[in-house]
Amino acid sequence: QVQLVESGGGLVQPGGSLRLSCAATGRTFSTYAGGWFRQAPGKEREFVSAISWGGAITSYADSVKGRFTISRDNAKNTVYLQMNSLKPEDTAVYYCAANSRRPYTVVKTGGEYNYWGQGTQVTVSS
Numbered sequence: 837q838v839q840l841v842e843s844g845g846g847l848v849q850p851g852g853s854l855r856l857s858c859a860a861t862g863r864t865f866s867t868y869a870g871g872w873f874r875q876a877p878g879k880e881r882e883f884v885s886a887i888s889w890g891g892a893i894t895s896y897a898d899s900v901k902g903r904f905t906i907s908r909d910n911a912k913n914t915v916y917l918q919m920n921s922l923k924p925e926d927t928a929v930y931y932c933a934a935n936s937r938r939p940y941t942v943v944k945t946g947g948e949y950n951y952w953g954q955g956t957q958v959t960v961s962s
Contacts, residue, residue: 838862838951842932845956848922852960856917858932858953866890866910869935872917873946874928874958884930885917886942895942900926922960929955 844856858870871886885906886895894906905918915932933949943949 838934840932840934840951840953842953842956845958847959849962850924850960852922853920856930858915860913865913867939869939869943870908870915871933871949872930874930876928881946883944886944888941889939893942924960927960928958930958931955
C-alpha cells in the first residue's frame with residue numbers, strides 16, 4: 837500500500853510557472869511508475885505526463901510537451917511536475933498516480949494506475 841500526497845498547486849498568471857510535488861508514504865516509490873493526470877470542470881480526466889520507476893523513460897501529452905517536465909527523486913520518494921509557460925487551459929485539479937503493475941515503462945491510461953493522490957488545484961488566470 838502506498839499513499840500519495842500532492843502539493844504545490846495554486847493561482848498563477850498566464851506565462852508563469854509552478855512545480856507540483858507528489859510525496860509517497862507507506863512503501864518505497866522507487867518500485868512504482870508515476871504519472872500526472874488532470875481534470876478540468878466539466879471535462880474528463882486526462883493524461884498529462886508519466887515517468888518510469890527509474891526515471892529513464894518519460895512521456896507527455898501533446899498539449900504540455902515542451903512546457904512541462906516530469907522528474908523523480910527516489911531517495912525522497914517524490915515525483916515532480918515542473919510546469920512552465922502556463923496557459924489558462926492548464927487550469928484543473930492535478931492528480932498524482934502510482935502504477936505497480938508496469939513500473940518499467942510509462943502508462944498513459946488512468947485505469948492502469950492502482951494508487952491516486954487527492955489532487956491539487958492549479959488555476960491559471962490574470
